[in-house]
Amino acid sequence: MAIISFRPTTPSLRFAELQKRDITQKRPEKKLTTSYSKSAGRNCYGRVTSRRRGGGHKRLRRIVDFRRNKFDIPANVQAIEYDPGRTSHIALVAYADGEKRYIIAPEGLKVGDKIFSSQNMISFDIGNTMPLEFIPPSTRLHAVELLPGKGAQLARSAGNSLELINIEGSHAQLKMPSGEIRLVSKKCLATIGSVSNAEHSKVVIGKAGRNRWKGKRPRVRGVVMNPVDHPNGGGEAKSKGGGGRQMLVSPWGQLAKGFPTRRKSKESNSLILVRRNGRKFKR
Numbered sequence: 287m288a289i290i291s292f293r294p295t296t297p298s299l300r301f302a303e304l305q306k307r308d309i310t311q312k313r314p315e316k317k318l319t320t321s322y323s324k325s326a327g328r329n330c331y332g333r334v335t336s337r338r339r340g341g342g343h344k345r346l347r348r349i350v351d352f353r354r355n356k357f358d359i360p361a362n363v364q365a366i367e368y369d370p371g372r373t374s375h376i377a378l379v380a381y382a383d384g385e386k387r388y389i390i391a392p393e394g395l396k397v398g399d400k401i402f403s404s405q406n407m408i409s410f411d412i413g414n415t416m417p418l419e420f421i422p423p424s425t426r427l428h429a430v431e432l433l434p435g436k437g438a439q440l441a442r443s444a445g446n447s448l449e450l451i452n453i454e455g456s457h458a459q460l461k462m463p464s465g466e467i468r469l470v471s472k473k474c475l476a477t478i479g480s481v482s483n484a485e486h487s488k489v490v491i492g493k494a495g496r497n498r499w500k501g502k503r504p505r506v507r508g509v510v511m512n513p514v515d516h517p518n519g520g521g522e523a524k525s526k527g528g529g530g531r532q533m534l535v536s537p538w539g540q541l542a543k544g545f546p547t548r549r550k551s552k553e554s555n556s557l558i559l560v561r562r563n564g565r566k567f568k569r
Contacts, residue, residue: 289488302492305485307375310397311365315378318388319346324501342501345370351387352429352437354403354415354475359383363399363413366391366482373444375482377413389413390429390442392479403475412479418450418458419472425450428481430460431474438477440470445484450476457557464562508537 288308294300327339348369361379364386369376377391379401394412395401401413407420421427426447429438441448441463451459457469491497494504508518509531517535526532534542548555560566 289485298493298495300492301490303488303490304492305483305489307368309366309368309375311367311378314346314348314367315386315388318349318378318386320349322347326501338503338505339501340503341498343370343499347371348376348388350376351389352439352442353435354389354429354438354477355435356381356385356387356403358402358404361387361401361403363395363397363401365397366395372442373483373486374442390438390477391482392428392477393445393482393484394479395482410478413477415475415477417473418470418476419453421450421476421478423450423452425478426480427460427476428479430470430476432470434471434473434475438475441481444481444486447480459559462562465560465564466558466562467560469557469559508534 288306289303290306291303292299324342325339326341327334327336329335348367348371350369350372359381361381363377364380365378367376367378367388369388375391376388377395378386379389380386389401392412399413401411401415402408403415405417408414408416410421410425415429418427418430427450428441428447430440430448431437432439440460446463448463449461451461451467453459453472456472458472458474459467460470461467508516509524511519513520516537517539518531524531536542540547
């Protein structure tokens with residue numbers, strides 16, 4: 287995967303740094319796609335619940351297999367494809383019984399490779415899936431389940447991976463990309479390797495219009511609004527007194543910086559050993 291820059295023949299190309307995608311197939315598998323209508327950040331009542339969304343290019347949703355529940359059947363990688371709905375690439379795999387599925391493509395997976403998914407110990411090749419209890423410590427993993435059989439929820443975005451620290455009793459200790467250390471059942475499935483497309487974070491869009499293609503609308507800062515429009519608004523110029531710079535909040539008064547939004551009564555808090563800031567979780 288290469289990051290390419292351009293001659294500054296236009297203002298939008300002057301600072302743009304985009305990806306030259308290393309994919310082998312442009313058209314998706316038709317049976318593994320579905321169309322959907324965009325909500326533009328609105329709920330079932332038509333009210334905006336997620337701001338700054340709307341527009342965007344039309345796209346098809348790829349049906350990705352996060353469960354990897356076709357056990358002990360070899361699958362052959364047929365193509366590496368681009369998915370407009372996620373940062374990582376996806377791989378089209380064909381199982382020996384003829385069924386095709388999409389999976390998250392790990393780094394280093396190539397067309398022609400064979401992958402397996404099993405509930406027992408198998409080889410530790412990139413792309414193979416097995417329970418955490420059979421994987422040795424210090425292994426880099428991605429697409430890890432939080433609950434057995436629920437499907438992968440951890441380490442799914444481009445370039446991400448987590449580390450298996452140890453197996454203790456019925457749980458496995460995992461170190462997240464954020465630095466958080468938490469416990470997960472050792473029966474949960476995990477895939478060997480890290481997620482592909484690690485250079486996604488190096489992309490410089492170059493112009494605001496490229497964000498509009500993604501469905502991202504402009505964002506106006508609260509400190510430049512009037513007091514009637516936002517709690518941080520008001521003041522003359524860049525005001526430290528009346529401009530809301532000491533206590534940055536949302537339009538509804540929720541603290542915006544440094545305020546933990548995770549509920550203290552959440553049941554899974556007991557499974558977090560170390561928080562992402564390096565402190566032990568207070569129970």
